[in-house]
Amino acid sequence: MPISWLREYVETAVPPDEVAERLHMAGTEVDHIERTGAWGDKVHVGRIEALEKHPNADKLQLATVGYGDGRRKTVVTGAFNISVGDVVPYAETGAEIVDGHTGERTVLRPRPMRGIVSEGMVLSAKELGLGDDHEGILLLDKALRVGAPLRDVLGETIVQFEIAPNRPDALSVLGIAREASAILAAPLRQPALEPLTYRLDPALLSVRIEDPDACPRFAAAYLTDVAIGESPAWMQQRLRAAGMRPIDAVVDITNYVMLELGQPLHAYDAERLRGRALVARLARHNETLRTLDGVDRILRPSDLLIADEERPLGLAGIMGGEDSEIRATTTTVALECASFEPRRVRRTTEAHALHGSSGSAAARRFGLDLSPDLVPIALARAVHLLREHTGARVVGATDVYPRPRQVPNVRLRFSDIGRVLGADVGREEAVDALRRLGFAHAELGDQLVVTPPAIRTDIAIPEDIVEEVARIVGYDRIPVRVPTGVLPLHERHPLEQLRERARDALVGFGLQETISYALIDPAWLERLTPDGSPIAPEPLPLANPTSAAQSILRPTLRASLLDTASRNVKHRRGVAIFEIDPVYLARRGDLPEERWTIGILVAGQAEPVRENETWLTAERDWDWHDILGLARGLADALGLGQFDDQTRRPAAGLHPARSYGIEHRGRVAFTIGQLDPRVAAMWELPQTTYLAEIDLASLLDVQRPPQAVTPPRFPAAWRDLAFVVDEAVAWAGVMHEIEAAGQKAGLEQVALRDVYRGPQAGEGKKSFAVRLTFRSATGTLSDADVDKAIARIEGRLRHRFGAAVRAP
Amino acid sequence: MRAEDLSELAGRAEAEIAAAPDEAALDALRVRYAGRREGEITKAMKRLPALPAGERPAFGAAANAARERIEAALERRTAALRDAALQRDLAAAAVDLTLPPRRVRIGRYHPITRTIREISRIFAGMGFEAVEGPEVEWDYYAFEALNIPADHPARDKFSTLWVQAEGSMEVALAATGAGRARAATGQPDRILLRPHTSPMQIRVMEQRRPPVRVIVPGRCFRFEATDPTHESVFFQYEGLAIDEQLTMADLKGVLYSFARQLFGGERKVRFRPDYFPFTEPSAEIAFDCFACDGTGVTNEGKCRTCAGSAWIEAAGCGMVHPDALRRVGYDPSKYQGFAFGGGVERLAMLLTGTVDIRLFHQNDLRYLESV
Numbered sequence A: 001m002p003i004s005w006l007r008e009y010v011e012t013a014v015p016p017d018e019v020a021e022r023l024h025m026a027g028t029e030v031d032h033i034e035r036t037g038a039w040g041d042k043v044h045v046g047r048i049e050a051l052e053k054h055p056n057a058d059k060l061q062l063a064t065v066g067y068g069d070g071r072r073k074t075v076v077t078g079a080f081n082i083s084v085g086d087v088v089p090y091a092e093t094g095a096e097i098v099d100g101h102t103g104e105r106t107v108l109r110p111r112p113m114r115g116i117v118s119e120g121m122v123l124s125a126k127e128l129g130l131g132d133d134h135e136g137i138l139l140l141d142k143a144l145r146v147g148a149p150l151r152d153v154l155g156e157t158i159v160q161f162e163i164a165p166n167r168p169d170a171l172s173v174l175g176i177a178r179e180a181s182a183i184l185a186a187p188l189r190q191p192a193l194e195p196l197t198y199r200l201d202p203a204l205l206s207v208r209i210e211d212p213d214a215c216p217r218f219a220a221a222y223l224t225d226v227a228i229g230e231s232p233a234w235m236q237q238r239l240r241a242a243g244m245r246p247i248d249a250v251v252d253i254t255n256y257v258m259l260e261l262g263q264p265l266h267a268y269d270a271e272r273l274r275g276r277a278l279v280a281r282l283a284r285h286n287e288t289l290r291t292l293d294g295v296d297r298i299l300r301p302s303d304l305l306i307a308d309e310e311r312p313l314g315l316a317g318i319m320g321g322e323d324s325e326i327r328a329t330t331t332t333v334a335l336e337c338a339s340f341e342p343r344r345v346r347r348t349t350e351a352h353a354l355h356g357s358s359g360s361a362a363a364r365r366f367g368l369d370l371s372p373d374l375v376p377i378a379l380a381r382a383v384h385l386l387r388e389h390t391g392a393r394v395v396g397a398t399d400v401y402p403r404p405r406q407v408p409n410v411r412l413r414f415s416d417i418g419r420v421l422g423a424d425v426g427r428e429e430a431v432d433a434l435r436r437l438g439f440a441h442a443e444l445g446d447q448l449v450v451t452p453p454a455i456r457t458d459i460a461i462p463e464d465i466v467e468e469v470a471r472i473v474g475y476d477r478i479p480v481r482v483p484t485g486v487l488p489l490h491e492r493h494p495l496e497q498l499r500e501r502a503r504d505a506l507v508g509f510g511l512q513e514t515i516s517y518a519l520i521d522p523a524w525l526e527r528l529t530p531d532g533s534p535i536a537p538e539p540l541p542l543a544n545p546t547s548a549a550q551s552i553l554r555p556t557l558r559a560s561l562l563d564t565a566s567r568n569v570k571h572r573r574g575v576a577i578f579e580i581d582p583v584y585l586a587r588r589g590d591l592p593e594e595r596w597t598i599g600i601l602v603a604g605q606a607e608p609v610r611e612n613e614t615w616l617t618a619e620r621d622w623d624w625h626d627i628l629g630l631a632r633g634l635a636d637a638l639g640l641g642q643f644d645d646q647t648r649r650p651a652a653g654l655h656p657a658r659s660y661g662i663e664h665r666g667r668v669a670f671t672i673g674q675l676d677p678r679v680a681a682m683w684e685l686p687q688t689t690y691l692a693e694i695d696l697a698s699l700l701d702v703q704r705p706p707q708a709v710t711p712p713r714f715p716a717a718w719r720d721l722a723f724v725v726d727e728a729v730a731w732a733g734v735m736h737e738i739e740a741a742g743q744k745a746g747l748e749q750v751a752l753r754d755v756y757r758g759p760q761a762g763e764g765k766k767s768f769a770v771r772l773t774f775r776s777a778t779g780t781l782s783d784a785d786v787d788k789a790i791a792r793i794e795g796r797l798r799h800r801f802g803a804a805v806r807a808p
Numbered sequence B: 001m002r003a004e005d006l007s008e009l010a011g012r013a014e015a016e017i018a019a020a021p022d023e024a025a026l027d028a029l030r031v032r033y034a035g036r037r038e039g040e041i042t043k044a045m046k047r048l049p050a051l052p053a054g055e056r057p058a059f060g061a062a063a064n065a066a067r068e069r070i071e072a073a074l075e076r077r078t079a080a081l082r083d084a085a086l087q088r089d090l091a092a093a094a095v096d097l098t099l100p101p102r103r104v105r106i107g108r109y110h111p112i113t114r115t116i117r118e119i120s121r122i123f124a125g126m127g128f129e130a131v132e133g134p135e136v137e138w139d140y141y142a143f144e145a146l147n148i149p150a151d152h153p154a155r156d157k158f159s160t161l162w163v164q165a166e167g168s169m170e171v172a173l174a175a176t177g178a179g180r181a182r183a184a185t186g187q188p189d190r191i192l193l194r195p196h197t198s199p200m201q202i203r204v205m206e207q208r209r210p211p212v213r214v215i216v217p218g219r220c221f222r223f224e225a226t227d228p229t230h231e232s233v234f235f236q237y238e239g240l241a242i243d244e245q246l247t248m249a250d251l252k253g254v255l256y257s258f259a260r261q262l263f264g265g266e267r268k269v270r271f272r273p274d275y276f277p278f279t280e281p282s283a284e285i286a287f288d289c290f291a292c293d294g295t296g297v298t299n300e301g302k303c304r305t306c307a308g309s310a311w312i313e314a315a316g317c318g319m320v321h322p323d324a325l326r327r328v329g330y331d332p333s334k335y336q337g338f339a340f341g342g343g344v345e346r347l348a349m350l351l352t353g354t355v356d357i358r359l360f361h362q363n364d365l366r367y368l369e370s371v
């Protein structure tokens, strides 16, 4: 909105930037401020005094430009839209202009054109930075003072406001002016209105509302002797500044009034109305309409139409139809000014995908709660302008408003202002703020009864009044205070606590935390197993995804981890990452379960920590023992016991011989292993990719409170033991037997020192070397006690596994 | 031999001992001078009986003095030689102090995690309990209960992502105890990805009685084209406090304290009227820029943190709308309070100097290891 337009309605000497800032700080958000006319002293208003042919070129002519005080220059121009007497922008040599071809800013230099040096230039709109028009010279208003610096007559501050959806009253120049007048305490000037007589012969035009819920108010004016032509230059300029294309005087005036007052209007060629009627009604079954954009639309029964007695003329408040539009030959105009129920307008706009269409400026306003009280004002304003600029004669007007809307009286106490704001706002001050806003009020002791102006459809409750007062006195008046009062009791959050401890532990192990998109590509899920079979339940798809790559809620963290690793191994040799986030699992007729999951992934090179720095640490890749160690470390750090069911089950998508899953309460709670090499290849990951996935909630079940240990009083005894068993014998079973056999003798710890395969163990055999720690809680163990225990353990190993005990 | 000879002997021995180059030479000198059987002092003492009785005491004393001098010299030299040997060993153990270390693996939190923890910690200090809620939500909690019914124009601000339900787009709102009023209507409701954390205002109030003070961090979603300042998946923090006398001044105080603790220094806060359907009055809060101290300029010219505006817009806030209170069964004539909500990424970007919001979800380790 150009500030000069605003100044037509509000008288103030406050500079434009400050007006914008004060509006912004009082709730009318300023998106940005543009400035046209940053032209220097060398661009003037000029007048074409003579035109002659260029002696050496047919496509050029010489123009003599006078720019005041007898100054006169001859310029070469390729434009032919100028004639003697035209007022045009003229730039002297050295002026800064926009190059008409490149669009770059440039300084105008003397340059011979076909042998004649042009003394400056006459300029197109594009060369002034006023738009894209480079077809001809910009013709200025002939009333402008020739010789004046152009920036003084055309320079403009244009403010782009962002109006909140509860304030359709501010979606207009007058609406903003009303705000500015209240904020700056400056008087408001109303635009000139035509005094209308609401009397109209139904034989000429009648108006009917069939559904007063959908169309609460419908007014119209009947005008004859309309001369369709161009609207005045100033009006066209303002429409263009608002991003609207000037069409003809009648359409331009309806658009202008919409920008000025916020109320859209629609003009019909009255001769084309069948039955001389305008009817607001719902669409009938299978009714169709060709809208102005040339699209044939099948109407929905909930669409509100403006129709004549025979056919639909347009989608009410959204877009007109082709048949009844104003044409160059139109002389009789039926001007519609109505009020529509906003939700229906929004639904129809959406259903017919008319957002951003040519009718969207009207639809946008009708989609908000626009006051029906604007209807007669806008009609009177439009008729005034039509009479002034098209020679129209007003025959009559009509206004159908079956159930006038009541303006609410809001009751509050003066003390409510302090109660809500915590600020001390005096009674006088509050009343003054309301007066400036045009709110009527009555004081009854401590009570205040406030009646907002009808256009302020957002005001309903005492808090609304408090906000209005606060806006005008300034939110800066609200002091900074530390709240007092009783603090609520806080709850325990075991899952969140465990989750944060898990994060701490994994970061402590040197892993990098990642957070990836909760929305993923469904194709990823087909790349988690060699044959594309799923590893997780069916994911939840989005109804309106932004892209296929983010079209489902992830049912597993694995794909995200593989993707993150895959992208990072393109520029590094190893990754060690974890993510703790929910996975989303569908539930019938309910919100999905958001199951918090820990995912750990290590891949590629493990050491040295800094790539290639091998002087202390040899290079090695991550391996199975690492991932197992990370999982075990997490269990130790969180104080976890074992799941009841220790059965190791196959884990889909992982290396068949180097992975397993553990179930808890009937669902997989823990999965660990090497990534299936075929899957690794699909993601371009190293073969040495290992991962672990843990269902966080299941860990709550095995979490143990800390058990404090008092350091032992008596010394420990150690013995080394080595024995050969068949390759097939698993360590866990061996350890279990050793512990069982040594328990009574005070076996405290079994440490695996070596696993040996080779000639000394024999074909198909392996040797375990262990160190056993014994300790008694009641005294120092004797050698004899320990020897006895060792003998028992050896016996058990021989008996259970056929173990051959070797000399350690 | 006389007593004077003994002194001279001791002097000679001291000189030789002090000059002994190593332990072996020192051992030889010890035997020669201080040896129990053949040492010079022992030999001298053996002559004692042959001396006239009157000279014996003086000679004996001189011999003892000489022995003490020699032994002290031996001790000194032993210590000196050991010290020299130690110095040699230490010098031999010299390393190139500039070589790279045996590195440890450093794990790091994601900047979002760190920022959320910081937010929760600061608000915990003001009595706000951190709670979390569902990311996939009912339309009722996300919109309707917040005064944004279907077709309300405020919905345009929340470009919402919807979950595709089996069969139809609508499923019944489960009567799980939450959303009772809504569930009781038996009307179906739609499932969406919450576009803000504000649904938790309603969920928390449904489950608790005043006084309430909670801070809710969490993931949100919008139908949004991504660019350096927009993400389709992002995090917000939502604050809610309800009591009998909480005002906008308290809201300002809480956010002021937050800004000071988060950004440090004497921060200023600025309230500006704004519009949210679920608060009235509503405000947008801005902090004066910590990078340029609210001046808009730094040594390098226009401040890049606040784009020269001197203010950092941080959160939307306001007094909880009486309709929302009524909807959860709070009596608006007795209870009132405030709510606020802001973007976690915005704070993380300010605190870490991150210039592209997409970096948070891209998980490029080169970025994550730098913040």
Ligand SMILES: [Zn+2]
Residues within 6 Å of the ligand: B289, B290, B291, B292, B293, B294, B295, B296, B297, B303, B304, B305, B306, B307, B308, B309, B310, B311
């Ligand atoms: Zn700054």
